[in-house]
Amino acid sequence: MNANQISMFDQSEVFKNLPGVLSFQRGIPISDGLFFNELDDGSESPVMVVRHGIRGTQNVAKGTKKQAKKGRSSSDSNSSESESLESDTVDRGVSNIQTTDTAKMDPQASALKVRFSMSPLDLDVLLFAVAAQKDEKDLTFVKRYRESVKRFIVAAKASSGLDDVANRIARNVLTGRWLWRNRTVAQSIEIKVSHENGELISMCNALSLSLKYFDDITETERKLGALIAENFRGNARDTFAVEARVDLGIKGAVEVFPSQNYVEKKPDGFARSLYCVGHPRRFRSDSMMELEATREMGQAALRDQKISNALRTIDTWYPAYNEHQRPIPVEPFGANLDAQAFFRDKKTSAFEYARRFNELDPNSPEGKFMIANLIRGGVLSSGEKE
Incomplete structure (x- = not known):
């Protein structure tokens, strides 16, 4: 025109x-x-994007030190700071068990x-x-x-x-x-x-x-x-x-780093979903006796x-x-x-x-x-x- x-x-x-x-x-x-x-x-x-489990560490600040001090006198809190932190890590657990996706190149x-x-x-x-x-x-x-x-x-x-x-x-x-x-x-x-x-x-x-x-x-x-x-x-x-x-x-x-997916209401312990095309590989067996550590989800x-x-x-x-x-x-x-x-x-x-x-x-x-x-x-x- x-x-x-x-x-x-x-x-x-x-x-x-x-x-x-x-x-x-x-x-x-x-x-x-x-x-x-x-x-x-x-x-x-x-x-390929691969879904797998990892054991990481807790790295999320939750204001636990303040919570541990709550209700104590100032002298108690000054003398027991290390005890509070130690108690908190025991309560929370140092380990962070997750399921996540990773894309890695061929060896x-x-x-x-x-x-x-x-x-x-x-x-x-x-x-x-x-x-x-x-x-x-x-x-x-x-x-x-x-x-x-x-x-x-x-x-x-x-x-x-x-x-x-x-x-x-x-x-x-x-x-x-x-x-x-x-x-x-x-x-x-x-x-x-x-x-x-x-x-x-x-x-x-x-x-x-x-x-x-x-x-x-x-x-x-x-x-x-x-x-x-x-x-x-x-x-x-x-x-x-x-x-x-x-x-x-x-x-x-x-x-390497493909796009990430936004997942609303992620299941507990699920860390990250990566974008891929194609279809996930089927599990080889329905038997609970067979453990598969990784699963291919598709092409990154x-x-x-x-x-x-x-x-x-x-x-x-x-x-x-x-x-x-x-x-x-x-x-x-x-x-x-x-x-x-x-x-x-x-x-x-x-x-x-x-x-x-x-x-x-x-x-x-x-x-x-x-x-x-x-x-x-x-x-x-x-x-x-x-």
Whole structure:
């Protein structure tokens, strides 16, 4: 769609309210990132998540010293501090028996490989739903708002702001930011990005690139960024295959880190559930006489949402960037789990900018932030009226 196909409503209109329903689909469909062993002979095998029992130690502070002192005189408490602590460990038990999941490489592995695929969409298809609030009396509101979004998308597709957003995503692919904890323990990481047919697009040393800045984009990153931008513009529809070869500097059965699962109301003694694909291995026997110490749960993997979060960690446009000095994931209010903080307020949120699509310059920091929010996808609806 081009600008000539959009009705000529007031192109400077700032909307007092957002629609009752406003949602965008994700602009980059992404697969899970599967873990593989690279074996000494060059072959590969899946890295498996294994469920097993461990005997650890108690390391949870429970305020027991204070409880032990309760009801004693000050002289008693001063003379019996060591007795209180000793009594408490006896009551609690020093041992911590748990069932947990672990992902470890094969004893014959020389490196870890992680692979995922991504396929950026045309920005034109991202607007999923727009509907008025129930008491909305202006029957043209939805049409005016929808066309304000479409005008912004037309401008974004013609802008250098979209190239900047695409280059930042390319950097996060090639830095291996999406490897999360596996990146921090690696000695070296080689990233390859290929077309679906196997044709190589980009290859680089991931640890040579910065995770903090986007003002030093390399030619390798620009090449991938240009292809991503062409997909966002609707001029191509590519699927990119991404592979990381992670050298941990240690050979053998080394622990690696897939996504973790959230388990509500975990059973007593259950410590951690890891994300995996496939099906758990069946027990070999129903007999209680046969003890199985471990059970394979499936192939270790990073969730697509976790990879997506890393790829959209490109927001350096938020007001406190000069103080925080690191990019945060694109979120409507700048929500950041690492810092446990919101880095955007109402005036700098995606909700505010979404009322002003008609005013936004896609080459401005606010405009780039909103391009990235469209690609992120999600709901920006407002149920309130001012």
